[in-house]
Amino acid sequence: MAIRFDRVLGVHEDAMRLRAQRTEVIAANLANADTPNYQAQDIDFAAAIRDAQGGARLAATAGAHIQPGEGRHGLAGTLFRESTQPSIDGNTVEPEREKAMFGENAVQYTASLRLLGDRLQGLLTAIRGE
Template identity: 45%
Template sequence: MAIGLDKLLGDLPTHLTLYGQRSRVLATNLANADTPGYKARDIDFRSLLSRAAGEQLTLKTTRSGHIRAASGASRPELMYRNPTQPSLDGNTVDAQLDKARFTENAVRYQATLRFLEGKFKGLRLAIKGE
């Protein structure tokens, strides 16, 4: 009985990709914390994840005239954040908030890596017959 790697890993690779994209956006916010007029951005992780899950359920086209589903999980929609305390220079970065979000995102990324590591470890043990 063959099990596909996609079934074994589930959504974990997609999660890693999305966490990586969010890390880049949050790091950009932190790097521009002192840039006048910079608008802080973030990624709506939940909507991206649900959109990515929907893309995994691809529809089969049986004729050339059928419309294909659009794919867009690889390009996140960036949202601009409303500041709780706007600065006088127009910068909307809240460094403390972005540091906390970046740290939380990094912890989630590491946890996902650990889950993947466990999946591969189990697969390796199954292959070895242990």
């Protein structure tokens, strides 16, 4: 009997990939905190995970329709974030907020990693017949 890893790993594989990509987006925001007119971005995690799991997609029925595109980081859920205190030069990055989101995302990535590791450990236990 063949093992279907996509069923065994479930959503955790996609969650880890999206969390890693969100880390890149937040890091890019922090790196551009002093860049004039830079617009802070984030990932709509719920939309991105739904898309990764094969969720509903929009269909364009005419050529003039706006196509559901991907953001700068290659994710459909990439959005520009509204700033509570935009700077005079048009930059919307708030370093303290970004650092807090970076930490939160790191904790969520670690949780996904731990859940994925538990799944794999369970699979190894089943294979060994323990």
